[in-house]
Amino acid sequence: MNIAIIGAGALGAYFGAKWLDGGANVTFVVRKKRKQQIEENGLHIRSICGDTIINAPQTVTDPSALQDIDIIIIAVKGYHLENVIPMIEKMCSENTYILPILNGLAHYAPLIHHFGEHKVLGGLANIIATLNEKGHVEHTSKLHEIRFGALTHSQTEICERLMRISENCNMDAKYSDRIRTDLWYKYMFITSFSGITTAADLPIGKIRQHPQTMEIVKGILTEMKTIAQLEDGVLEDKHIDKAIKTMISLHEDATSSMHQDMRKGLAIELEHLQGFALELAKTNNVEVPNLKTIYAIIKAKS
Ligand SMILES: NC(=O)C1=CN([C@@H]2O[C@H](COP(=O)(O)OP(=O)(O)OC[C@H]3O[C@@H](n4cnc5c(N)ncnc54)[C@H](OP(=O)(O)O)[C@@H]3O)[C@@H](O)[C@H]2O)C=CC1
């Protein structure tokens, strides 16, 4: 299987290295500086689940020459999506599918608009990973799940093929037959989890000590569930309970990638996550006071 991964950051490099290690043909589509860094240092994954070292992965800055790509994985931040659409155009042929694994749902409409509904698969990742100064991936918790599935019937075969090659790889790959619900669940979870950790500038351990703060967490989850119901007819109260249980079970120092980015002074995905949820609330005429407040606090800090 030929896989092209756009973005060799924490997520793209982690799963790309695992697929390469498992025997897939992977090319990373990167920008110039990252290409140089990978050429100098290789691609190293330092992981609690076992290290992986790929010395000379294939990288390109211009994907025009790539042919017969089966799946294009999008692993950039939400605010970089616009820039990668022309790159996808260059390597997307009749038999190519697109699998976005970034957080949120705002990217689906532009991808479907440009490439058609039949091309875009459902995908998400659950992992806590970051790049260090050498460009190596630091993976610090046992979670390393990539979940994908068909959003239209015609996509079943490509998902089965991806699952077959992923089974040989040291990662937790899941082919989901209810990916739409999974996508909304992750969107609900991350909007609340990244919202509260970033706004409070605290990891989850401190947040869950305070019932008043957990009320806001629950408030955002409830508002997101209402949006998911109205938009797509998915998510129930049991999903809210599951999200809260997860937040209670996480390590006390666990925090969101948005909070980590904010601490490092990097750009954050506020508009892609909470901002887009506010747009959906407006379209559906839903009151979302918790979401509005958390958005406003983070906006002022960013
Ligand atoms: N990190 C995590 O633990 C998790 C992250 N996520 C989500 O995954 C997504 C990616 O996050 P993450 O991997 O952490 O982000 P990173 O910032 O680590 O990686 C993003 C990469 O995208 C690259 N990129 C941006 N624009 C382009 C472009 N035009 N062409 C090629 N490469 C490009 C950047 O390259 P450059 O070096 O050139 O800037 C960077 O290396 C986000 O939506 C995030 O919310 C989801 C679950 C967990």
Ligand SMILES: CC(C)(CO)C(=O)C(=O)O
């Ligand atoms: C919640 C978590 C860590 C799960 O992967 C995540 O997606 C993020 O912080 O971006």
